[in-house]
Amino acid sequence: MRPSLLKSTAELLRRSRGYASSANPERKVAILGAAGGIGQPLSLLMKLNPLVSSLSLYDIAGTPGVAADVSHINSPALVKGFMGDDQLGEALEGSDIVIIPAGVPRKPGMTRDDLFNINAGIVKALCTAIAKHCPNALVNMISNPVNSTVPIAAEVFKKAGTYDEKKLFGVTTLDVVRAKTFYAGKAGVPVTEVNVPVVGGHAGITILPLFSQVLRPWTMSEVSCKSDTHDPSKNATPASNSLSQEDIEALTKRTQDGGTEVVEAKAGKGSATLSMAYAGAVFADACLKGLNGVPDIVECSFVQSTVTELPFFASKVRLGKNGVEEVLGLGELNDFEKKGLESLKVELKSSIDKGIKFAHGS
């Protein structure tokens, strides 16, 4: 059979089996770094997402095995593996969302910035290919240091003439996942009744959880892989008043050091992979829902921003058909949070500047 006929037959089959509709159109998701510690469980979770019709798994090695394995799962997404530079273009072609967990992870004693020298080049090369092969895709950047890799991506896209600030996201969902879990554990409240905006960036003190705004989920109907629907009328739960300032300060530090806690526990075998895959899948699911026109999808993300004087900043973002629909403000901060906000700006600015400088080749 001719390849074009094969393709249209497969598409017809999928549609006739009810996998795509006008509300849930065909969606292609590409994962770059799919054979890695995050990439593999993330590939599994995206294969389970019913909004994905085509899943493209790319890495420099190991993807044929991962793709063959994941492809046997009886969910709708058609899985294809791609390996090496020669196949990157095909992997990206037609993608609606590109998720990037490619790059090296930390070992004990390292900061995320210590990864810059290797990961900056990887991200620059991958984003150059995205600009060429799927310039309209939403990009979910996981590779560290996120505070620098997102500005690198922006500069690469600007140079290629494809930059759209609505379509570039630093994935900071794991900070939110941790803040919710740690808060619920300490306050003794069900984790499903907790939501914590985490703002700033994704490294050390640049991670600022706003525990004064501990909210009931924004009408989250299910916990797993569901993004939150924002309802500003739902305000602080009584639980937000139940912890002492000392507890809140300890929870803030634990959230900021959450990545290091995992790096040390893994003792040289990498950083968070499973919780990150979960967080990455939650964020990608939110992006897919936004693209599909589901209203009021809100997640925290590190995006181009005017919330502060810094060009990129993580805060709550409303997602829509074009990516970022609205960057939401910080809300009211208490004195502790105001101090945290001022202290993080110097480090965050320096990481952003470092990324921009690298992208310009200086």
Ligand SMILES: NC(=O)c1ccc[n+]([C@@H]2O[C@H](COP(=O)([O-])OP(=O)(O)OC[C@H]3O[C@@H](n4cnc5c(N)ncnc54)[C@H](O)[C@@H]3O)[C@@H](O)[C@H]2O)c1
């Ligand atoms: N944003 C976050 O919250 C967060 C959380 C955890 C980890 N991370 C970061 O994610 C990255 C990946 O972590 P991991 O634990 O999966 O690492 P890993 O080493 O297990 O996997 C990385 C994968 O990237 C692949 N890779 C390397 N260069 C590539 C290229 N040019 N193109 C495509 N693939 C390439 C490798 O072959 C490997 O399979 C690290 O930078 C880590 O710091 C971010």
Ligand SMILES: O=C(O)C[C@H](O)C(=O)O
């Ligand atoms: O801590 C790391 O190096 C990985 C990641 O950024 C995390 O927060 O777990």
